[in-house]
Amino acid sequence: MRNLKTFGHVLMAGTAALALSACDGASSVASPGEGTVVIPAPAPAPTPTPTGTPTPAPGTPAASCPTGTNDGGIVGNYRACRLPALLTGNVxxxxxxxxxxxxxxRVDVGVDAGGTGTGSTQTGILTIQPGVVLYANTTNTDNDFLIVNRGSRIAAEGTETQPIIFTAQQNLTGGVTDESQGLWGGVILAGRAPISNCNLAGVAGGxxxxxxxxxxxxxxxxxxxxPTDTSGTFRYVQIRYSGTIISPNNELQGLTLGGVGSGTTIDHVQVHNSSDDGIEVFGGRVNMRYLAITGADDDGLDTDVGWQGFVQFVIAAQKPNNTQTDNYSTEIDSNNAEDALPRQNYRLANFTFIDTSTATNxxxxxxxxxxxxMVNGIIQSNTPCLNIVAGETSATDKSTIRPANAALQDNGPPVFNSVFFACTGALSTTTAVNGITVTTAEQDALVAAGSNNTPGGTAANALQNGYFPTATTLAVTPFNAATLNPSGTSFFVQTAFIGAVSGPNDTNFRGWTCNSNRANFGTTSGACTGLPS
Known part of the structure; x- marks a missing residue:
């Protein structure tokens, strides 16, 4: 079993919160293998004039590490300050x-408090200030990842000009390219919201x-x-070069959201060059907006096991020349128990999907x-756009496209409004599962049943300069996404355009993102291969 190192408590002037602040370096930190980090009492104030910790010149490593971290020496232009394996209290x-x-x-924020939230008193709140860089030590043989456990929270709030960056060690030393991926695990938020895939027999979903x-x-x-559980706030954050594959069908994504509740804030998040999914959602009720998923080797946004949530403003630009046969801009899954409850309800507005792979279907x-x-979208694909699959039948019809059934929480077939489909070869394609096929005619009819869809668009008329709409797509009448909001809620907002952005003057994806051959967000965004000084 791993040795778990915990932070002690320091009483600081004006606050009882524990903070990692400048200190005297490794001498004040427990050595690896010790049970507890011992933080010394604050030194007396200097006399006669207090002086702060010297600030190094830009691009120069700091002289020492904050209290509560281990000094790992110099990596690139940074002082490497190793986090303990367990963070509890206010950090x-x-x-x-x-x-x-x-x-x-593995770095844990808190100890799992269980589904009730009372299973552990060792919980934590991890606050990360704007502009902080966190990296995975890829020289070890462990799977490096950060997990916020049930009952604990993260407050990662960057800004448009100072995003928080999670990345791999090679990013600090100049050892990454536009093709680098899968160098470490990723970030996981684990919550207490309902899911449908219980690991105990006889337990009801939710x-x-x-x-x-x-x-x-x-x-x-x-x-x-x-349902309203909170795992904290994750805003203006980049996750780069993540997605470790541990074994087949057992992978770490860039951002994994397991049972995360609607009290959690996820917005302005970029996942870049994940070797698995960019973001995968396992159940829960979390909502998200302003997502940039660039260069995912598997799915951009993958959702599973009873997630019920809203997403608005998404750019998913898949890895160019991807050779995986099942990578999608978005994949809406189940665990093959297709009537398991709660039933997934995926509502997506204002999205731009750029799928350049020809290996997938x-x-x-x-x-x-x-x-x-799905409303107000632009799909540009080197393959057909849609693949709707049903693995089971009921008394009425195929599980994915059957009529509404309140007893099964089934709202009926997929709905598309104001979506511009720029597909290659055909609008849809088929996959047989358990001898059941949703035909291309059935899939195409769903698009025809919606309002203001364009089933026969072309790539030339879909996007320009990467992810910006053209005059043709700007002319599509948008659907009022605000009408998708349940009574008393206001997540979705009405827009005057389809796709993730309104045009070349739209700055909503600039500054907090990074640029690569997957997507260029403009001069206010730096290169994904570099780091801010």
Whole structure:
């Protein structure tokens, strides 16, 4: 079993919160293998004039590490400050010149508190200041990842000009290119919201004891019965070069959301060059907006096991020349128990999907026990656009496209409104599962049934200069996404355009993102292969 190192508590002037701040370096930190980090009492104030910790010149490593971290020496232009394996209490990662925080193996925020939230008192709140760089120590043999467990929270709030960056060690030393991927695990938020795939027989989906293991972790659990649960805030954040494949169908994504509740804020997040999915959602009720998923080797946005949520403003630009045969801009899955409850309900507005692969069969796959509504989108694909799959039949019809059934929480077939389909070869393609096929005629009819869809668009008329709409797509009448909001809610906003952005003057994806051959967001965004000084 790993030695778990915990932060102690320091009483600081004006606050009782524990913060990682400038200190005297490694001498004040427990050595690897010791049970507890011992933080010394604050030194007396200097006399006669207080002086702060010297600030290094730009591009110069700091002289020492903050209290509570281990000094790992110099990596690139940074002082490597290793995080403990367990963070509890109130912990702040301050932005300090010349400091990068190291994720070495698995780092837990809090101990799992269970589906009730009362299973552990060792919870944590991890606050990360704007502009902080965290990197995975890829010289070890461990799977490096950060997980925020049930009952704990993260407050990662960057800004448009100072995003928080999670990346791999090679990014600090100049060892990455536009083709680099899968260099470390990623970030996981585990919550207590309902899921449908319980790991105990006889437990009903959505029950407080309906839980399962987060893919790729071995033992981290997610799920519960609190739809409004919060795992914190994740805003203006980049995750680069992640997505470790541990074994077939057992991978770490860039950002994994397991049973995350609607009290969690996820917006302005970029996942770049994940070797698996960019973002995968396992159940829960979390909503997201302003997502940039660039260069995913598998799916851009993958959703599973009873997730019910909203997403607005998404750019997914898949890896060029991808050779994987099942990578999609978005894949809406089930666990093959297609009537398991809660049933997935995926509602997506204002999206731009750029799928350049020819190895897979479509840009969008919808399968299993899922209701889907997609509005105000642009899909540019080197293959057909849609692949709708049903693995089961009921008394009425194929599970994915059958009529509404309240007892099964089924709202009926997928819905498309104001979507511009620029496909190659055909609008849709088929996949037989258990001898069941949703025909191309059935799929095409769903598009025809919607309003203001363009089933026969071309790539030349879809996008210009990467991800910007053309005059043709700007002329499409948009659907009022605000009408998708349940009574008393206001997540979706009405727009005057389809796609993720309104045109070349739209700055919503600039500054907090990074540029690569997958997508160029403009001069205010730096290169993904570099880091801010």
């Amino acid at each position: 702040t990662l301050a932005r300090l010149a010349g400091v990068a925080y190291e994720i070495n193996g 029950a407080v004891n309906c839980e399962n293991v987060v893919e790729g972790t071995g033992n981290a659990l997610y799920g519960g019965a609190t 479509a840009a969008v796959r919808i399968r299993g026990g899922a209701d889907v509504t």
